[in-house]
Amino acid sequence: MAEPYDRRNVLCGLAAMAAVCAPARSWAANPLKSVTAPADALDAYIRLRMDREHIPGLSLAIVKDGKPIAIKGYGYADLEWNVPAGVQTVYQIGSMSKQFTSAAILILAQDNKLGLDDIIGKYIDGAPQTWNAITVRHLLTHTSGLPLEGLPATEKTFFADYTKDDLITSAKALSLLSPPGTKYRYGNLDYDLLAIIIEKVSGVSYAEFLQQRIFGPLRMTSTRVNDRRAIIANRAQAYLWDHNSLQKCEPQVSPTRYYGSASLMSTVMDLAKWDASLYTDRILNAASRKAMWTPTTVADGTVTAYGFGWELSSVKGHARLYHTGAMDGFVGNISRFVDDRLTIIVLTNQSGLSNPLRIATGVARLYIPAIRPAIQGGQPARVYVDKTVMASAAGRYEYWRGFMLTLTPGKGVLLGQLPVGEADDYVPVSTTAFWQAEEGIQLTVVKTPAGEVTGLVVRQDDGSERTIPRIGPLFDALKLQPDPDPKRSQRIEAALIAIVQGGKAVADDPGIAPGMKTDSGAGTADFAGMRACTFLAEENVVGRGIERHGAEVSRVLYYRMNMDKLTGNLLVYVTADGLLTDYDIVDN
Structure with missing residues (x-):
């Protein structure tokens, strides 16, 4: 629940190959002297990542100065028919669609048909009074205050088709999470409404407008709105990595659910043409491109890392414009290293484990030596430690707010797992420190004088450090406890049922924290078929600084869920007054 997207949207919404050379950890020790990467090094890195992330098929484009210098496919677009992935393989691109929706809005602004600071009620009939201060710019920058989704997300509704009237009717009934322009909150509803505005202003459908003004002129012949x-x-087959196995990702979420936010399909060849156009005035003029890539400042002066449909960042001082998209068993990324005029485009047909942003960054390191990890003080020497050292460090940590790092003992290493991508090896370099080679990250255990592990110091490749709090142990390391408050568990179970229903059920439930109520109004299929929750243990995390949905977490409760067909492990985050403020469903 902590992720800023629906779980199923990433898992089913995100061909064994042997790794043929050493991983990227050798780059820092033996940096390439040319910005031209040898083909065998590129192929080896891609196959390594595909093997570790269990990716069936991957298509890659590397574009320098708007011209492809490497464009190829790896693995299989369809495993059952042994269809190779290639440069013309069509993938769903999920939220990468947002850059095209924002471009369409900017085209209309260039045509003087709308203003970015126009109130959206000018274009959406019957807009509620709560939308009176929301502008087109607020939608573009995710500062509208609207919820993440405009449509309910229950087990019965998630795969349904919707009309635009369904979307608008549902969205109008939702409460704002914050006043417009005051907070950045990434979401899909903002861009779904932008698609409706495009249609209202242009007089043609969203798909037709994109075809007429972007895809047609650029000869992006394989890019279109998805129709399942x-x-x-x-078209590539979608796959899901779930419960340590690869499976077909079916059924498919309807593209009508994410109309302007995540409904497009494309190829790396087409996206390379799009990238080339962004160096010119062919589609967007210089003023529009500058606006699209300018960070947003909200009311209190905070500067966000989002423009119009693009995330804004840098890697070791090299500016990067990028966006990742996850939808229905597909995950992709476009990363534009604009200082270097280098773009990496990665599309894959597996979700649940694939991490195209990481792959794109790794490929870019082959071509830009300056962004490769610099090992602080030289490469640390590996040491061999007792299993009890590994066991004491294992557990869950709050890597970013709402984004967990799970450490599990492996064969002589700790396996570090974030919600996206495969587990990384962290090798012991002392009895309290562990090092990950490819990114140059070191984790150092933080303990109280009594020896209790309360967090980790994370040292990044650039030498910066931050301390992250420990959430608690893994399920297989729990010391089982009697339930100290059975009535609390009853309230939590009732709250989870309300979260499935969404809407009024969430609003009326007294056991859900205010921030969680605000973010859970659309409902979820996570607990559909749940019969009971059995309390296992609790972790006192008072003072560790763990916050979920705007509330400080006081206790983390461990439950075993009994579902219709399986069992699951559930972490429930509660406030000091016992209100549910988040949850995570985990394997261990």
């Missing part, structure tokens, strides 16, 4: 019933040439 259509026969689309070169």
